[in-house]
Amino acid sequence: MTAEPYRRIDVMKVGKVEVAKFKDKKILDETALDEIKVELLRLIADRPGLDLLLDFGNVEFMSSAALGLLGTIHRKVGTTLKGRLKMCSIHPQIYEVFKLTNLNKLFAIHKDAAEAMAKFT
Numbered sequence: 001m002t003a004e005p006y007r008r009i010d011v012m013k014v015g016k017v018e019v020a021k022f023k024d025k026k027i028l029d030e031t032a033l034d035e036i037k038v039e040l041l042r043l044i045a046d047r048p049g050l051d052l053l054l055d056f057g058n059v060e061f062m063s064s065a066a067l068g069l070l071g072t073i074h075r076k077v078g079t080t081l082k083g084r085l086k087m088c089s090i091h092p093q094i095y096e097v098f099k100l101t102n103l104n105k106l107f108a109i110h111k112d113a114a115e116a117m118a119k120f121t
Contacts, residue, residue, distance in 0.1 A: 008036045011043060014053075017120050018043060019113065021055035027062045037069050044076060050083035051120050055113055057089035067103060074107060084108075088116040 010021045020043060024032060044050055054070075056062075070087075077085040086108040090098065098104040110116035 006039045006043075008032065009039050009043070014117060015120075017051040017053055017117060018047075019053045019055060021057060022059050025058055025060045027059060027066045029063075030065070033063065033065055033069060036066075037072075040069075040073055041076075044073070044081065044083075047083070048081050050077055050081050052077055052083065052085050053113065053116050053120075054085070054087045055089050056087060056091065056094065057113075059094065060091055062094050062097075064097070067097070067101065070103070070107070084120065086110060086116045086119060088113050 008023055010023060012019050012021075020040065022036070024036075027033060027036065044052060052073075054073075074085050077083045088110045089112055090109060095104065095109070098107070098109065108116075108119065110119065
């Protein structure tokens with residue numbers, strides 16, 4: 001039985017790492033954010049030791065509410081599942097928000113997917 005495809009994220013497995021790449025250029029409205037939350041929680045559900053890479057390469061704008069969701073995913077992967085979460089390809093204007101909120105110190109953020117993947121080893 002194959003799970004139905006995700007609408008808001010592209011998911012692929014690279015080695016033992018699940019890579020979720022956001023499809024949307026703008027993650028602004030509540031509907032999109034709710035769908036992303038459901039899809040990410042479905043992806044990580046009951047996966048102890050999960051290694052997850054969130055790829056923001058397509059994302060040009062993101063609401064502050066999305067930061068809260070990322071915090072939730074970070075806690076679930078790290079604390080609940082004892083896994084590792086990394087992020088990559090964050091546009092400079094979005095990264096500035098991460099810096100202003102000190103989230104760049106909480107999250108493992110890498111320049112691109114190749115750099116992030118190397119850190120999982």
